[in-house]
Structures are given as structure tokens and as C-alpha cells.
Amino acid sequence: MSSRLWRRLQQELNQASAASPGSWTWTWISSSSSCCRPRAGLRSEPCRGLSGSSRGTMNVFNREMKKRQKNWAASLQDGHQYDYLRDEVGGRVADRVYDIARTFPLALDIGGGKSHIAEHLSKDVVERLFLTDISESTLKQRRQTEIPTHCILADEEFLPFKENTFDLVMSSLSLHWINDLPGALRQIHQVLKPDGVFIGAMVGGETLYELRCSLQLAETEREGGFSPHVSPYTAVTDLGNLLGQAGFNMLTVDIDDVQVHYPGIIEVMTDLQGMGESNCAWNRRSMLHRDTILAAAAIYKEMYGNEDGSVPATFEILYMIGWKPHESQAKPAKRGSATASFGELSKISRPNNTDKS
Secondary structure (H helix, E strand, O other), rough: HHHHHHHHHHHHHHHHHHOOOOOOEEEOOOOOOOOOOOOOOEEEEOOOOOOOOOOOOOOOEEEEHHHHHHHHOOOOOOOOHHHHHHHHHHEEEEEEEOOOOOOOOOOEEEOOOOOHHHHOOOOOOEEOOOEEEEEEHHHHHOOOOOOOOOEEEEEOOOOOOOOOOEEEEEOOHHEEEEHHHHHHHHHHHHHEEEEEEEEEEEEEEEOOOHHHHHHHHHHHHHHHHHHHOOOEOHHHHHHHHHHHHHHHHHHEEEEEEEEEEEHHHHHHHHHHHHHOOOOOOOOOOOOOHHHHHHHHHHHHHHHHHHOOOOOOEEEEEEEEEEOEEEEEEEEOOOOOOOOOOHHHHHHHOOOOOOOOO
């Protein structure tokens, strides 16, 4: 779409919502603490139970297109204003690193970009870090941290490291663009040392469902059918199986639902571009008609709009923790070795508290 048409659509949508202008607010739906963004107001809401389908075919994404998108996003003069989601998720991944009571001599951040995780860590936890990304421009803009860091231009699908190298591997909001996610997880397992841990976060299957539904309904109405404009994502129900098949044990998977409130659909799409998170699927449709966008904007506000005129965009964030097996790790007891059954728990007498001596 040309910049002239984009600006005209922006003006028309602004005029249409002038009577009830929306404000930027960000809602973090989880049990964790809220993030802070200078121009954002925060509020808490109950978490929704979400589910979705995973992508089922290989070579879904154009990796070269994704590299160009990230390079373009890194070239923006005001690109830092689009880092709010990566900063928050990176901080939550760092919190999970702190939960493990040990020091990691050598760590790897896959697709780390501007050091969104490392800026929340100290050298007392990670002594040395390797930072990789597919975008050279993004790596050049990495933030300085107290951890000695080595930047490497590398594709997440082909890790250029030897087996049993790292004590810790991290990844934040990068793995959802991987074509062969099972293969990538196996590579992560290989580069970890025995008893090493992988801590990651990726976008889940119900991300941007409001935008997805609005575009599909608008295209069906105006054009008699719809094309995919939002990339397919992995479902949380598949993530545990993928980690187990890659060889990890002692698995932990949890979800955060993040709602960001925008004035309208144009602002949603603009921020996705600024994040470098535009669709790069091979079967994407590169152009949206003017009438379709106007219809989608109206549907978005009608179906999901707030009373103040803003619209929500939901990001489902999947967090995962997996350990590479080692003989020192605790192992489950053998099947049938229990000395009591669950049915006998109610018969166990409570301690006698009558003795006050």
C-alpha cells in the first residue's frame, strides 16, 4: 500500500472517530507485575482462557522477508517507542532466570535483538553472553549492559555453535517466526550442557484474534472471501509435547495474556510494523483494499471496541522452561513404588495438639 493512500486512510479513520477519540492504554492480564511505558496508563483485568491451533506445515514463513522487516524497523528514528512489548516480555523472562538459584558462566540469547532480556540481568547471574539475531541493524542497536556480550549474526533455525556449550539458553519473542520449531528446539537442546536450562517466550495461537476476525469478516463482506493477514502461531497445547520430543525434561509452560489498547486498527498495524512483527507468511496477501480496511475498522470497533472509543489487541505470550537431562537431577519414583494410595489420605489421622507441654 502506498504511503499516500495510508495517510488518507488515517485521516478518514481519525475523522470518523473524532467524536469519541480513544486513548492509549495498556492492560497486562496476568498474575505478574505490570510494566511501565511513559505514555501508557495501566489497569488490571481478569485473565481469559484462550486456545488456538498450531501451524502444521514446514516452510510457512519467508525468513528473508522477516529479516528485511526487522532491518526496516531498526532503521526507524523513533523505533524505541515500539519496544514496549519486547521490553516487558524480556523482563519476565529475566525474572524466570533469577528464580533459578545459580550462576551461569556462559549464556546464549537467541533472537535477542536489542538485549531486551540482558538489560534486566546482572553479571552475578550471567557472567558472559552470546547475543544472536537475524537482523544486523537490530544487533547494532543493542543496549549496553554490565554483562560482557558477543554479538553474532545468525538465523534462529541454524545455530552456529558446538554441542554442550552453554549453561543457559534464552529466547524472547523470536521463535514464533521459526519454520521448523521442533528442529530449532532440538538444536537448543544440543548446544546446552547437561543440566543446562532453556528459558523462552513466544507468541501463542490466540494472538491478535480481534484483528484477525475483523479483517476476515471485512474481506468476506467486501471481496467475497478472505486471505491470511495475521501469521499462524503455535498453540500452548502443543508446546509441552514439542519440548519433550526435543529431549527436555522437568518442563514448565505458562501463559500471559496481554491487552494493548489503541485508538483504532491503523494504530494496531502501525505498531506491528514498528515492532518488525508484520506477517511474513508465504501465502500472505501484500495489499489491503481501501474499502476493506474501512470496513475492518468499523467491525473492530463494533465487536471489540471499548466505551472510550479505543480498541484492544490481545497478545498471548507462552513461557517455557526445559532442562537438559543430567544424572544429578531428581528423578520420579518408579511406577508402583508408592506405599500409600490417594484413597487412604482421608484415613490419615492429624497430629494430636492436646499436648501443650
